[in-house]
Amino acid sequence: MTGNEKYIILSDGTVYDGIGFGSNEEVLGEIVFNTSMTGYQEMLTDPSYRGQILVSTYPIIGNYGIDINFSESKKIQVKSYVVRDLCDYPFHFSNNKDLNEYLFENRIPGIHSVDTRSLTRKIRKFGSKMAIITDNPNIDTALTKINNFGSYEDNNYVDQVSVKSIENYKVNQARYKIALIDFGVKRNIIRILNSRGCDVEVYPWNYDFNNLDLNKYDGIVMSPGPGDPKTLLNDIKGIKKSIENIPTLGICLGHQIIAHIYGGETFKLLFGHRGGNQPVKELKSGRVYPTSQNHGYAVSDKNFPLDLEITHININDNTVSGLKHKHKPIISIQYHSEACPGPVDSEYIFDNFVELIKGKNEK
Numbered sequence: 001m002t003g004n005e006k007y008i009i010l011s012d013g014t015v016y017d018g019i020g021f022g023s024n025e026e027v028l029g030e031i032v033f034n035t036s037m038t039g040y041q042e043m044l045t046d047p048s049y050r051g052q053i054l055v056s057t058y059p060i061i062g063n064y065g066i067d068i069n070f071s072e073s074k075k076i077q078v079k080s081y082v083v084r085d086l087c088d089y090p091f092h093f094s095n096n097k098d099l100n101e102y103l104f105e106n107r108i109p110g111i112h113s114v115d116t117r118s119l120t121r122k123i124r125k126f127g128s129k130m131a132i133i134t135d136n137p138n139i140d141t142a143l144t145k146i147n148n149f150g151s152y153e154d155n156n157y158v159d160q161v162s163v164k165s166i167e168n169y170k171v172n173q174a175r176y177k178i179a180l181i182d183f184g185v186k187r188n189i190i191r192i193l194n195s196r197g198c199d200v201e202v203y204p205w206n207y208d209f210n211n212l213d214l215n216k217y218d219g220i221v222m223s224p225g226p227g228d229p230k231t232l233l234n235d236i237k238g239i240k241k242s243i244e245n246i247p248t249l250g251i252c253l254g255h256q257i258i259a260h261i262y263g264g265e266t267f268k269l270l271f272g273h274r275g276g277n278q279p280v281k282e283l284k285s286g287r288v289y290p291t292s293q294n295h296g297y298a299v300s301d302k303n304f305p306l307d308l309e310i311t312h313i314n315i316n317d318n319t320v321s322g323l324k325h326k327h328k329p330i331i332s333i334q335y336h337s338e339a340c341p342g343p344v345d346s347e348y349i350f351d352n353f354v355e356l357i358k359g360k361n362e363k
Helices: 040-044 099-105 116-126 139-149 187-195 239-243 253-261 345-362
Strands: 005-010 015-022 027-034 052-056 080-082 109-112 129-134 167-169 176-182 198-204 219-222 248-251 266-282 288-299 308-314 320-325 330-333
Touching: 005 109, 005 139, 015 099, 027 080, 027 116, 027 139, 027 266, 027 288, 040 052, 040 099, 052 116, 099 109, 116 266, 129 139, 167 187, 176 187, 187 198, 187 345, 219 239, 219 253, 219 345, 239 253, 248 253, 248 345, 253 266, 253 288, 253 320, 253 330, 266 320, 288 320, 288 345, 330 345
Parallel strands: 027 052, 052 080, 080 109, 176 198, 176 219, 219 248, 248 330
Antiparallel strands: 005 015, 005 129, 015 109, 027 129, 167 198, 266 288, 266 308, 308 320, 320 330
C-alpha cells in the first residue's frame, strides 16, 4: 500500500517515521500500546481508547478486514492507529471492507511500516507520552503543538463517549432490570447482561443519581471508560447513595470510581495494562485467569479503605485488580470481563453479579 510519509513525534522529541493510511489528518494524543494478537476492530472502537494513539505490538494487522458487527461502539474512538505491517488484501468470510477504508471513512489517520518494537520498548521504559501524528518532520513545530495541547489528564474524555440521554436495551421475558452508568460502555457488556436475562437502561455518566428510582432496578453496573477517574469526581452525584442500596458491579473505570467513593486513591501506571493476556489472581480461590485489560490508572493499595477488601491482583505487578465491599453487595474488577478482544474466562463475574441480585431479592 502506498501513501505519504508520516511521522510520530513524541513529547520528548523522539521521532518515528512510517507511511500514512486512512485519513490524512494531523492528530495529537497519548500514545499507548496493546499486546493482543487479534481484535483490532474491537480495540479501535473501544471507548476507553478515546484521546489516545494506539500502537499494536502484533506485527501483521488488517488480515481479516472489517465486519461492522464486531464494533464495540458506534465509531472508531482512537485518535490514530500505528502498525508494523498493514495487510493490503484481507481475507475472511465476513469481511466487507479493509482497514484502510475503515479508517478513511471515520476520518482517522493511520501509520504503517513503523518500528513498533522500538516504539513499544520506548513506552515501556519511559512511560506513555503525548505524541503527534503529522507529515511535518519539524520537531520544534511538533513540540510547540504538543505543549499547547496539554496533557491527557486535562481532558474529560468520558463526557465525549457517554450517552447524552437514557437508552434502553430490552430482552424477552427479562428476569432483572439493570441501571448501567455509562462512562464509556462497550456493546459486549450490554450483550452479556441481556444474555443473562437483564433489561439494561443506560444512563449518562453525569446524571444526578440522587433522583434514580431504585425500586425500578435489581442492580447497577458502572462501566469502563477513558481517562483519569479524578477528573470525574466533582461531577458525579448520588452514586454512593445508589450503590449502597442495590447490588453493584464496577468494571475498570467503574471499579476505580468505587474505590474513590470509599476514600481510596488511584495512580497512573507507567505504561498501563492493555492486551488480552494479563494474568489476574483471584485471592480467595488462588486461581489465575487470563484477562483482557485496557487502563492507564490503578487503585492504590496504600491507605486502602477499611470498608473495602482486595479480591484480585494483577500477577505482573501486584496491582489491585478487584475489590468488594465488606458489608454491601458491591463488587468490582480492574479488567474487561466482557473481553472483545480477549479470553472469555472472566465472564463469571457477571454470574457473580446475578447471584448478588438473587441473594438480595430472596432477602
